[in-house]
Every structure is written in structure tokens, then in C-alpha cells.
Amino acid sequence: MIAHFYRYHQTVIAEIVGELVEFDMEVDQRQELAQVIAETVVNHCLRVLLDHFPPATHAELVAVFKSGKEPRVLVDPQQLRSDIQEIVEKEIGKVKRDLVAEIRRAGKKK
Amino acid sequence: MKPARKPQLQSEQLRSRLKVKQIASRNLLVERHPHVVRLLTSGVLAGSLMLSSGPLSTVAALPSTSENRTVSAPDELRRQIADQLSRQLPSPPGPLSFGQETALSDLFHRTWGIHSMAELEGNRLNTAYGLIGAEQHLPRYPGDTAAAHGGQFINSGITPGRGAWGYFAPSRQQLTADLVEKERYYVAVQTLYLPDWTIRLSYLRDWYKYRKVLVVNPQNGKAVVAVVGDAGPASWTGKHFGGSPEIMAYLGLNVGKQKGPVVLFFVDDPGDNIPLGPLEYNLEQPLLLPG
DSSP states (O other): OHHHHHHHHHHHHHHHHHHHTTSBOOHHHHHHHHHHHHHHHHHHHHHHHHHHSOGGGHHHHHHHHHHOOOOSOOSOGGGSOTTHHHHHHHHHHHHHHHHHHHHHHHHHOO | OOOOOOOBOOHHHHHHHHHHHHHHHHHHHHHHOTHHHHHHTTSHHHHHHHOOSSSOOOOOSSOSSOTTOOOOOHHHHHHHHHHHHHHHSOSSOOOOOHHHHHHHHHHHHHHHOOOEESEETTEEOSOSEEEEEEOOBOOOSTTOOTGGGOTTOGGGOBOSSOBTTBOSSSSGGGOOHHHHHHHHTEEEEOGGGOTTTTTTHHHHHHHHTTOEEEEEETTTTEEEEEEEEEEOOOGGGTOSEEEOHHHHHHTTOSSTTSEEEEEEEEEOOTTOOSOSEEOOSOTTSOSSOOO
16 A cells, blocks of 8 residues: 555656656756655655554654655555545645646746 | 757746745644654654755755756656667567667666566576466465455456466465565466476476566556566467556556567566566656655
């Protein structure tokens, strides 16, 4: 389950950052923006996961998002509410749309 | 011809707006889960969460020296891989030369940060590039059913007999999440046609059991990490590998004749750190905050 979330948020970050490639900008500038985007998505993802995972797992969860190593198995899926996946994906989807819209808006202005 | 110039972006304004959102996101996190601060005190993430101004403290696993690296969206990455593979692979699918294998190994490492090769520890399949066909679910324990696998691939059915390596677990109670993943992402390879299969049977049987592999569809650039979970298919089928319903669906090969060409390399992962399933980003350069 955690592996799913980890992979999901990584993919979302990559997709948002991919939007930057459409524009002409310095590589270092793109890197900095990519880092800001990555942090924002991580913060949101971590918050929603902590909202829904048992407190006993929080330390391990944070460790996962700090280490950058995709986990194998962390929490018994039986312990989790069945709708967590939907909640997380909805929330992160919202964040993604918001960030992508910001990028596209900045690209349209003169 | 000169390449078309990309549109400009108001990067300073965008940077400010994104920074505001970043700060708001971490404030919300800390406000909602104050104990996170304690959990993060020794880490780099703590810095990023607690510092509201100043330079970014993260040394995200984004490329640090960016001259020779680019940031790509997953779709774009897949297109690039497919494009490169179409130029490097022979037609029709068949054994690769040493040079081709090395080039692909290097390409896969640069793309996904994964060490994979056609030959590992002196072992190699008869071909690393061939046709993969759809397989059914494997029974994971005595009495297992297709319905018990859940998900959207129940209609794929379940094989009447066990896989070449038997049940994944002796009983349903002993089926772990790890074994569930192994059955979900399994491939069948033609161990029975290896020239030394009968000579070194006991060694090879153990070596191939749950051996981690990388399966890449060269037509769309999609890749998945799987394990060897069964032997086959028979040579008369014209296919070289078999893939679980989940693998075939992800690779986009669960349509029409349910078969297609793939590159199948062994993954060098002695620590068993690489998770099974779709590969959509560079494992050595995850886009988040390293510890």
C-alpha cells in the first residue's frame, strides 16, 4: 500500500516537473522549481497519509519519505480503511492540477 | 533546420507563487501533525519543513549537475525509450549481440537507475529479446481461486495446476504481502530449454526461483519489475516468455492476440531493495527529499 502511494506521488511529481520542460529556461532555474514542486507534493502526500495511517506507523512513514527508498511492505492493508487510496489520490490530484495550472499560467503571461 | 524555440516562462513570478504553496503545504503538515517535527529533527526534510526562508535546504535527488541531465515527464521518458529501442533492437525479436545487450543495460540504468543485464552470475536465458504472451493467475496456496486474487483481472482465470515452483505459500494464512506481490508481477521463462538445465538442475532451479527481472515493452517504453514465477511457454507457441495479467495490462499487451515483443533482463539486486511493479521514475534519483 505504501509502495503504491510512494510510486504514485513520485509519478505525480515527475508529471508536474515535466510541464517545465515545455518552456525555455535555464537548467538550474528548472532544477530549483522542480525542488520546490517536489517538496510541496511530499508535504501534502505525507500529511494525508499521516491523517489516515495508525500513529504507530508514523515514524516509519516519515522515514520512507526522507530516505527516498521505495518501501516494500510497511503496513498490513487490513489495518487500513479501504477508501484511503481514493482520498490520497484525490488530494494529490488536486495539488497536481493546482501546480500545473500555475506553470501554464506563468507560461501564458507576457 | 533550426529547432523551434520553446515559449518563455515568467520564472521569477512562478518561483514566488510556488514557494508560497510550498510553505503553506509544510505549515499545514506541521500544524496537523506536530509530532512530525520530532520525527524530522535530524533529517534534511526537517530543515525544509522548519525553515520558512532562506535557500532551499533540500538537496533533492534531482540531478545536482544538470548539464548532461534533463527532467522529463513519464510519458516523455517512455517515448524516448521507445524511440531508442526501435533503433537498437533487431526485427523480428531474437537473441541480441553482446554489444546490444551492453547498450541496453546502460540505457536502462540511465533511465530508471536500475542495474539489469542479459547475463547475471553466469546465467542467461536463450534470448533476452522475444515475444511475451498472456498467462493466467497462479494458485498462491492450495484452494486459491481467481476471484480471491481480487482486482480487475479476475477474468484472466487461474491455472489448473501449480506453477513450476509450487505454491507461493502452504496456506492462505501464510500468504504474505510480499508473496502476493510476487504472484501479481510474475513472468514465465523457458528454463526447460536452457542447455544446462538438466545438468545443473538443482542449482538452476533455486537460482531462477523468484529471480528478479526487468521487462520492457520496446513499442511504448513501459517497464515493469517482476519475478520468475513459472516455467514456459512451450516453444511451439512461438513465444519466449509469459506474463501475469497485471504485467500484460501494464505493458499494454493485454489486447488483441495478447502478446508482443519485450526485452527481459535480470535485475542485479542482491539486497532485494527494488520493489516489484511498474517502473516510472529513476530509482537512483527519486524526486523527493533524501535522508
